[in-house]
Amino acid sequence: MTAVETEPARASAPPHDEAASGRASRPRGKRRLGPGKAIPFGYLIGPLLLLGVWVWGSAQGWIDPRILTAPWTVVETAWNLWETGRLGPDLLVSARRFALGLTFGVLAGLVLAIVSGLSRWGEAVVDGPVQIKRSIPNLALLPLLLLWFGIDERMKIITIALGVLIPIYIHTHNGLRSIDGRYAELSETLRLRPASFVGRVVLPGALPGFFLGMRFAVTSSWLSLVVVEQVNATSGIGYMMLLAGTYGQTDVIIVGLVLYALLGLISDTIVRVIQRRVLTWRRTLED
Amino acid sequence: MATHTGGLTTATAAVRIRDLHRSFTDDRPVLSGLDLDIEPGEFVALLGRSGSGKSTLLRALAGLDQDASGTGDISVPEQVSVVFQDSRLLPWQRVLRNVVLGLEGPGAKARGKEALAEVGLAGRERAWPRELSGGEQQRVALARSLVREPELLLADEPFGALDALTRIKMHGLLRALYERHKPAVLLVTHDVDEAIVLADRVLVLDQGHVETERTIDLEGRRDPSDPHFAAIRTDLLAALGLAGGAEIRTEDKEAGA
Numbered sequence: 188m189t190a191v192e193t194e195p196a197r198a199s200a201p202p203h204d205e206a207a208s209g210r211a212s213r214p215r216g217k218r219r220l221g222p223g224k225a226i227p228f229g230y231l232i233g234p235l236l237l238l239g240v241w242v243w244g245s246a247q248g249w250i251d252p253r254i255l256t257a258p259w260t261v262v263e264t265a266w267n268l269w270e271t272g273r274l275g276p277d278l279l280v281s282a283r284r285f286a287l288g289l290t291f292g293v294l295a296g297l298v299l300a301i302v303s304g305l306s307r308w309g310e311a312v313v314d315g316p317v318q319i320k321r322s323i324p325n326l327a328l329l330p331l332l333l334l335w336f337g338i339d340e341r342m343k344i345i346t347i348a349l350g351v352l353i354p355i356y357i358h359t360h361n362g363l364r365s366i367d368g369r370y371a372e373l374s375e376t377l378r379l380r381p382a383s384f385v386g387r388v389v390l391p392g393a394l395p396g397f398f399l400g401m402r403f404a405v406t407s408s409w410l411s412l413v414v415v416e417q418v419n420a421t422s423g424i425g426y427m428m429l430l431a432g433t434y435g436q437t438d439v440i441i442v443g444l445v446l447y448a449l450l451g452l453i454s455d456t457i458v459r460v461i462q463r464r465v466l467t468w469r470r471t472l473e474d
Numbered sequence: 475m476a477t478h479t480g481g482l483t484t485a486t487a488a489v490r491i492r493d494l495h496r497s498f499t500d501d502r503p504v505l506s507g508l509d510l511d512i513e514p515g516e517f518v519a520l521l522g523r524s525g526s527g528k529s530t531l532l533r534a535l536a537g538l539d540q541d542a543s544g545t546g547d548i549s550v551p552e553q554v555s556v557v558f559q560d561s562r563l564l565p566w567q568r569v570l571r572n573v574v575l576g577l578e579g580p581g582a583k584a585r586g587k588e589a590l591a592e593v594g595l596a597g598r599e600r601a602w603p604r605e606l607s608g609g610e611q612q613r614v615a616l617a618r619s620l621v622r623e624p625e626l627l628l629a630d631e632p633f634g635a636l637d638a639l640t641r642i643k644m645h646g647l648l649r650a651l652y653e654r655h656k657p658a659v660l661l662v663t664h665d666v667d668e669a670i671v672l673a674d675r676v677l678v679l680d681q682g683h684v685e686t687e688r689t690i691d692l693e694g695r696r697d698p699s700d701p702h703f704a705a706i707r708t709d710l711l712a713a714l715g716l717a718g719g720a721e722i723r724t725e726d727k728e729a730g731a
Contacts, residue, residue, distance in 0.1 A: 369562055376536055376556040377576040377622075387575060391566040468566045468602045 234452065256438040261445060264438040273427070278446065281412060281423045284340070285450070288347025289408045295348060296355025296400070303356075304363030304393070305385065317356050325350045325411055329418060338419040343412075350411040354403035362396020363389060395469065398462040405454045409447060488514045488658055489535065489626060494546030496530050496539065504530045505544065506682035514625070515656040519669035522679035523714060528662045531679070532556075532630050535660065550626055551658070555619035557629040561611035563603040563618075570599035573618045589617040592654075593647060609640035613647065620651060627657045631664065645671055666710050670703060671696045678713040686713035 226232070238258070244250040245257035252260065268274035299317060302309035325346055336342035366389060374384045416425020424443045431439035489512035496505040504527040512518050522528045533539045534548060536556045563572045574586035590596055593613040603611055612632060619627060632648075633641045649672055652659060663669050669676045670690055678686035688710060692702060 369558075369560070370564065372538055373556075373558070373562045374576070375538065376554070377618075379576040383576055387567065387571075388564060391564070394566070466566075468604065 230456070234448075253437060256441050260438050261441045265442045265445075268427075268439070268442065274442075277422055277424050277427050281416065281425070282450075284343050284347060284415070284423065285408055285412050285454075288344045288411065289351055289404065291344065292348035292351025292408065293355050293401070293404060296352040296404070297359060297397070299352070300356045300359035300363065300393075301390075304360045305389065314360075317353065320349065321353050321357070326414055329414065333419065343415040343420070346415050347408050347411040350407045351404040354407060355397070355400040358396045358400030358403070359393055360396075362393035362399075365396075366392040395466060398458065398466065401458050401462075402455060405458055406451060409451045409454070413447065488512050488516070488551070489660070490547070490549045491535075492547040494531075494534065494544065494548065496527070496534060496542045496544035496546075498542055503544075503682055504542070505534070505546075508546070508679075508683040510677070510684060512626070512658045512660060514658055517652055517659045517661070517672060517674045519661045519663055519673035519676045520679060521663065521666060521669055521676060521710060521714060524664075526679045527682055528679055529630055532628050532660060532662050535626070536628050551624075553622060553624045554626045554628060555622050555624035555657075557612075557615050557619050557627065557632045559631045559634045561603070561608075561615040563611055563614055565603050567603075568599065569595070569601045569603065569606070569614055572603065572614060573621055575618065577621065585621050586617070589621040590614070592620065592651065593617045607640075609636055609644060612636065612644065616648070616651065620655060623655070624657045627652075627659045629659065629661045631662055633668065634664070641665075641668070648672060666707055666714070667698055669710070670706055671698075676706075676710060678710060680713070680715075686710070688713075 241250070241255070242258050245252070245255075245259075250257070256264075265274065299313050303313040303317075304310070328349065329346065332342050332346055336345055370388050370392070371384075374388055379388070412423075413425050416423040417429050420426040420429075424446055428440050428443035431437075431443070489510060491508060491510040494505050494508040494510075495503060497503045504525075508527075508531065510531075520528050520531065530539065530542065534542070535550055536554060538556075563569075564575070567575070570583065570586050570590065573589055574582045577586070587596070587599060590599060593616050595610060595613055595617065598606070598610070603614070606614065612635075615632070629648075633644050636644060645668065659673075661669070661672060670692075673690055676688045676690060677684045678688075680686075686709075688706060690696075690706065692700070692706075697703060698707075
């Protein structure tokens with residue numbers, strides 16, 4: 188019993204005592220394992236570093252402007268394109284395609300995931316075709332979609348939506364299926380009606396999965412946009428770049444690439460912010 | 475679906491089990507020929523070695539034994555609540571929403587708040603479950619089961635995951651709540667002292683049926699240092715297959731199932 192009594196006595200010794208003796212090398216409040224505390228705006232550091240290399244390399248003359256235009260030339264070109272009214276409309280058209288494709292894709296993916304996640308019959312019918320679609324790249328599907336839907340906006344939006352649907356379906360379905368069975372047991376003892384069970388237990392439990400899918404979906408949406416805008420398009424950022432390619436205007440191509448990158452980064456950030464807001468109940472290594 | 479012949483009927487008041495048999499896939503019977511009656515408002519504790527079928531019995535009463543097969547008659551009241559060993563709170567719902575989960579009608583929230591106040595958690599309605607300590611989470615689980623005004627409360631080692639101090643506090647709380655609401659209670663536990671402190675009657679399960687039954691006739695506050703208390707403990711430990719009381723602590727910790 189003596190051991191029990193000495194324990195609190197040691198614990199109550201002032202903590203700076205140990206530090207003074209030089210034995211406590213570990214600073215308080217820092218987790219030793221795990222990635223540690225979040226760096227403010229840390230997600231910007233990588234892209235800024237890349238930008239820094241580009242600026243420095245161009246200024247030193249190490250990067251041939253015919254291969255990669257200097258950043259200031261890109262800014263200048265972007266400004267000129269904007270001034271002459273060539274960039275604005277293209278940007279708007281691209282953003283509209285992105286938004287519509289994303290919306291329809293997310294809705295379709297969600298509905299399919301819920302149907303297949305909540306019923307065995309739904310899974311039997313839906314899961315197979317989605318998995319088949321998953322193994323066919325959008326690019327390979329394009330000739331068929333062109334034949335079916337023509338070269339207008341409808342084809343572009345459907346192509347984007349088809350790409351978005353997959354990650355939303357996969358991750359939401361996985362989220363639905365990996366909800367702890369003990370919660371189903373609890374719901375049974377509470378005699379939850381099926382509607383409350385789905386609304387209160389199943390869907391909120393699948394939200395983390397949905398948001399993971401959402402982040403893939405946003406990226407996939409931009410990727411599909413690039414593809415459809417370089418095939419048979421007459422407007423959009425991709426078309427602008429394609430045109431610049433034929434005339435050897437490296438600077439315009441870079442403007443397009445930077446725009447794609449910026450838009451991708453911004454939309455991913457928006458998803459992350461919403462995710463944080465909605466999933467406040469959850470604390471993971473990320474925080 | 476498992477095959478249960480015999481019925482699960484609901485009676486107006488108490489638990490009545492006749493000739494209950496349950497087994498799992500390996501066909502080793504877990505419960506064989508078990509009879510049990512619980513009067514309305516009676517507090518019964520169920521002891522038994524690991525694998526003696528305590529939890530199987532409780533799950534049969536809760537209607538959660540779809541994976542087991544067997545025969546027998548079970549009758550339970552209309553309103554049955556279950557408290558599990560883990561609090562089983564939905565992490566994505568705030569405390570109050572957890573308490574009133576599945577309740578409908580305009581009075582549900584007010585009743586939920588009342589129940590939270592009863593377990594000493596007034597003002598924590600908007601907290602997330604993960605912000606609470608283990609003991610507090612289990613108190614929320616108690617509030618969730620009491621707000622449904624059960625005629626039968628089934629508790630499956632509800633304090634098994636708590637530290638000793640918190641457990642003692644929870645004993646007082648559970649007993650107080652029981653005195654006020656007077657549901658019939660079946661408490662499954664591996665802690666002999668807990669059974670004697672809380673219950674009116676203690677059963678020991680062995681070989682798939684109730685082997686020993688002991689009415690706790692202690693007056694006033696139940697004190698483990700009371701010689702009468704100690705005598706009951708010795709009897710129950712003997713029924714559990716332990717001659718002395720010394721080894722019980724280490725042996726008991728393993729009694730999960």
